[in-house]
Amino acid sequence: MRNNQKFFIGIDLGIENKKTSAICILESKNGKIIPFREWCQNCNDIFGREVIKKLKPYLKHTKVIAIDSSLTRGKGKGKMRLFEKFFSMKTFRESRINPVPPILIPAVCDFSFKIREKLEKEGFVMDINLIETSSRLVEAVLECPIKTIKCKSKNQKAAFFAALVAFFHFNFQTRYFGYKDGFLFLPKYSLWKKIWRKKFYFAWKERSRLRYRYLITNIFEK
Numbered sequence: 001m002r003n004n005q006k007f008f009i010g011i012d013l014g015i016e017n018k019k020t021s022a023i024c025i026l027e028s029k030n031g032k033i034i035p036f037r038e039w040c041q042n043c044n045d046i047f048g049r050e051v052i053k054k055l056k057p058y059l060k061h062t063k064v065i066a067i068d069s070s071l072t073r074g075k076g077k078g079k080m081r082l083f084e085k086f087f088s089m090k091t092f093r094e095s096r097i098n099p100v101p102p103i104l105i106p107a108v109c110d111f112s113f114k115i116r117e118k119l120e121k122e123g124f125v126m127d128i129n130l131i132e133t134s135s136r137l138v139e140a141v142l143e144c145p146i147k148t149i150k151c152k153s154k155n156q157k158a159a160f161f162a163a164l165v166a167f168f169h170f171n172f173q174t175r176y177f178g179y180k181d182g183f184l185f186l187p188k189y190s191l192w193k194k195i196w197r198k199k200f201y202f203a204w205k206e207r208s209r210l211r212y213r214y215l216i217t218n219i220f221e222k
């Protein structure tokens with residue numbers, strides 16, 4: 001690998017002992033991103049336990065890793081975090097793009113905490129260059145800059161959208177939602193589809209000010 005290579009990694013995490021995880025690696029060339037050819041030629045769904053081993057050769061040149069899975073845990077009913085409660089509002093829930101609550105995927109969440117710990121030992125820092133995202137939310141709201149996506153499975157497609165968020169984050173084009181129980185990173189507002197900018201604006205305006213008084217976001221910053 002060349003010393004000037006820059007990689008942006010997206011991970012769709014599944015269960016540790018099942019072939020339900022996927023990795024996408026994007027490479028930056030002249031300010032643009034392309035799927036990393038060496039990786040894409042061998043892109044397949046993988047066992048969760050293989051994730052770190054598959055990433056090892058690329059970590060030295062990786063700028064940001066975005067993971068589609070819970071990297072923190074909330075308190076109380078369902079272990080839901082504050083941003084998950086907000087995105088469970090009717091607008092997002094009816095479109096089935098809300099992040100999956102941790103109580104529905106406990107095995108995945110337990111495994112994602114292991115992956116977080118291992119990546120932190122590799123020098124990645126939570127909410128700096130190791131971030132959490134929601135691929136199905138991103139896919140719904142984003143005006144996708146890559147028109148043709150040739151992914152073999154839904155897991156690989158989810159990893160692709162996570163990798164896009166990693167690239168946006170490196171270029172200061174992400175915004176966050178959350179509280180001390182965890183933050184979700186999404187592409188900045190101007191990159192969203194017009195219809196979802198409108199839907200989100202009204203959902204935010206109509207939210208319960210008492211229930212979400214601690215929820216913070218910089219989504220409306222340019």
